[in-house]
Amino acid sequence: MRISECREEDVALLDKHMPSPGAAYDHASRFARHREGASTLLIAWRDELPVGSCEVVWTGCQAPEVRAVHPDCSEINGLGLWPETLRSQCVGTALIQAAEELALKRGLVKLGVGVEKNNPRTADLYERLGFRPSTPYLDCGSYEDSAGRTHRVADACTFMVKTLAPPQKDVAQP
Structure with missing residues (x-):
């Protein structure tokens, strides 16, 4: 498996092989933010197929509750794996790392992620990787169904934060 930044030609492969995480976070929208420099879209590859992706949003979580507490914290957003049989095979961990x-x-010292409260398995993964629960918030958004109707949703989430430390260099002992 390898991890790379998304290229324009990768968007069609993402559309073909991975379901989109939602209208505001479809692959083309995520790549547009990536190209503008507002985020970095990462892809996990197994052989020549995309099997996971996530977006690192450099401006952070847009929820007002989170911004009030963590105004300078970038966010991992839309982490997904496909097919779901790849869960527990370190794909998500590789993307997070x-x-x-x-x-x-x-030069950032904090990184955060929102986790739905009804998703303890994902929260456990982030905790194992050093993220700690911080701020409850509602992740509000909308999507359009196949009939063209707009549905508004609000998911109860917890924003989890990790303080990043640069890798330790080996120091020779006298």
């Missing part, structure tokens, strides 16, 4: 490396290269 790549996001952390990118944040450290930018």
Whole structure:
């Protein structure tokens, strides 16, 4: 497996092989933000197929409750794997670690992620990787169904934060 930043030609492969995480976070919209520099879209590849992706949003979570507490915290958003049989095979962990490396290269000291309260398995993964629960919030959005009707949704979430530390260099003992 390898992790890379999304290229324009990768968007069609994402559309073909991975379901989109929602209208505001369809692959083309995420790539547009990536191209503008507002985020970095990462893809996990197995052989030549995309099997996971996530977006690192450099401006952070847009929920007012989170911005009030963590105004300078970038966010991992829309992490997904496909097919779901790839869960528990370190694909998500590899994407998260790549996001952390990118944040450290930018000189950032905190990285966060929103987790739905009804998703304890995902919260457990983030806790194992050093993220700690911080701020409850509602993740509000909307989507359009196949009949063209707009549906508004609000998911109860917890914003989890990790303080990043650069890798330790080996120091020779006298």
